Amino acid sequence: MLSIEHYLILSVALFTIGVLGVLTRRNVIIMLMSIELILNAVNINLAAFSRLHGAVDGQVFSIFVMAAAAAEAVVGLGIVLGLFRNRETVLADEMDLLKW
Amino acid sequence: VNVLNTCLFYFFAVLAVASAILMVTRRSAMHAAIFLVNTLLASAGIFVLLQAEFVFIVQVFLYAGGIAVLFVFAIMLANSAAAPRVMRLGRQQVVAVALATILAAQIVFAIVVGRTSLRLPAMEAAISARNTEAVGDALFHPFIVPFGIAAVLLLVATIGAVLMAKRGRDAFD
Numbered sequence: 001m002l003s004i005e006h007y008l009i010l011s012v013a014l015f016t017i018g019v020l021g022v023l024t025r026r027n028v029i030i031m032l033m034s035i036e037l038i039l040n041a042v043n044i045n046l047a048a049f050s051r052l053h054g055a056v057d058g059q060v061f062s063i064f065v066m067a068a069a070a071a072e073a074v075v076g077l078g079i080v081l082g083l084f085r086n087r088e089t090v091l092a093d094e095m096d097l098l099k100w
Numbered sequence: 101v102n103v104l105n106t107c108l109f110y111f112f113a114v115l116a117v118a119s120a121i122l123m124v125t126r127r128s129a130m131h132a133a134i135f136l137v138n139t140l141l142a143s144a145g146i147f148v149l150l151q152a153e154f155v156f157i158v159q160v161f162l163y164a165g166g167i168a169v170l171f172v173f174a175i176m177l178a179n180s181a182a183a184p185r186v187m188r189l190g191r192q193q194v195v196a197v198a199l200a201t202i203l204a205a206q207i208v209f210a211i212v213v214g215r216t217s218l219r220l221p222a223m224e225a226a227i228s229a230r231n232t233e234a235v236g237d238a239l240f241h242p243f244i245v246p247f248g249i250a251a252v253l254l255l256v257a258t259i260g261a262v263l264m265a266k267r268g269r270d271a272f273d
Contacts (some may be wrong), residue, residue, distance in 0.1 A: 001104055002102075002105060002109055002149075005204060005211060005215060006113075007146070007150070008111060008211050009208065009211065010113045010116065010117070010146070012204055012207045012208055012211070012267070013117050013120075013204070014116060014117065014120055014139070015144070015204075015207070016200050016201075016203060016204040016207075017117070017121055017123075017200075018120070018124075018184065019199075019200050020124055020196060020197065020200040021123070021124040023192075023196035023199065023200065024124070024192070024193050024196045024197075025124070027129055029124075029129055029171065029174055029175055029178065030124075030129055030132050032131065032171070032231050033123065033132055033136045033171060034124065034221065036136065036163070037120055037123070037139060038138075040139070040143055040163070041120040041150060043143070043147075043155070043159075044143055044146055044147075044150075047146075047147055047150040047151055047152040047155055050150070050152065050167055051151060051152070053175075054237055056231075056234045056237075056238045057238060057242075057243075059154065059231075059235055059238075060235060060238045060239055060243050061240070062155055063154075063155065063158060063235070064150075064243075064246055064250055066155075066158060066159070066162055066163070066251070067253065067254060068248045068253065069163075069167070070162060070166070070167060070254070070257070071253050071254055071256075071257035072169070072257075073167050073170060074170065074257050074258070074261040075173070075257050075260045075261055076259075077170055078259075078261040078263075078264030078265045079172040079264055080174060080178055081174060081177055081264065081265055082264050082265065084177070084178040085118045089164055090178050097152065099186045
């Protein structure tokens with residue numbers, strides 16, 4: 001019998017792996033992918049609580065999260081491509097123009 | 101039905117977590133993108149188990165279809181041979197793993213403390229055909245203002261992406 005903790009623990013696992021990806025990777029594109037993973041973990045949480053309460057509001061909110069994630073990915077990848085065109089790199093530690 | 105549900109849950113959960121770990125640890129960005137698609141499809145299966153069919157189909161179309169293709173295109177456009185594929189972050193990786201472990205422990209602790217026998221209602225045998233209708237009703241009646249704001253957000257993101265990706269001197273000078 002599945003309880004809601006199963007879904008919450010799965011969500012925690014995906015969220016933590018996403019945070020780990022953002023912290024450890026140098027490639028900005030993979031960092032953006034990890035952010036998508038984090039948002040996806042949040043969506044699982046929202047859908048699980050929506051099922052727990054028998055209301056559809058959580059699913060509606062997860063659709064808003066998906067819209068925000070799509071907007072973020074599009075603009076983020078546009079910035080990465082523009083940056084690659086100007087600086088010839090996609091590595092986060094080589095984008096140090098603003099560093100002291 | 102319950103046993104089948106549990107089996108499917110563990111199947112999709114293990115698939116999602118394993119693909120996510122591989123996504124974070126693979127060196128090649130293209131492999132990472134493929135494992136990202138795998139994770140997103142596995143969590144789409146989780147959405148079906150949660151009887152969120154509309155979210156499931158949006159996940160498959162929008163995430164696994166649209167955003168994944170976007171990532172693959174970005175990798176192919178930007179990730180040239182110039183980018184070294186070595187991960188050389190010794191100390192920072194140790195700190196990052198420690199921080200992520202602490203974060204996970206905190207959240208799991210909160211879940212364990214806060215659990216008050218929250219058991220999900222029993223799963224119906226048949227998939228309800230009214231999920232999309234309910235989501236549409238909620239989207240257009242109580243959530244019409246956030247829906248409009250999301251539409252404006254997507255419009256702004258489209259314009260921004262066109263502007264960012266535009267070739268030419270006036271784009272970034």
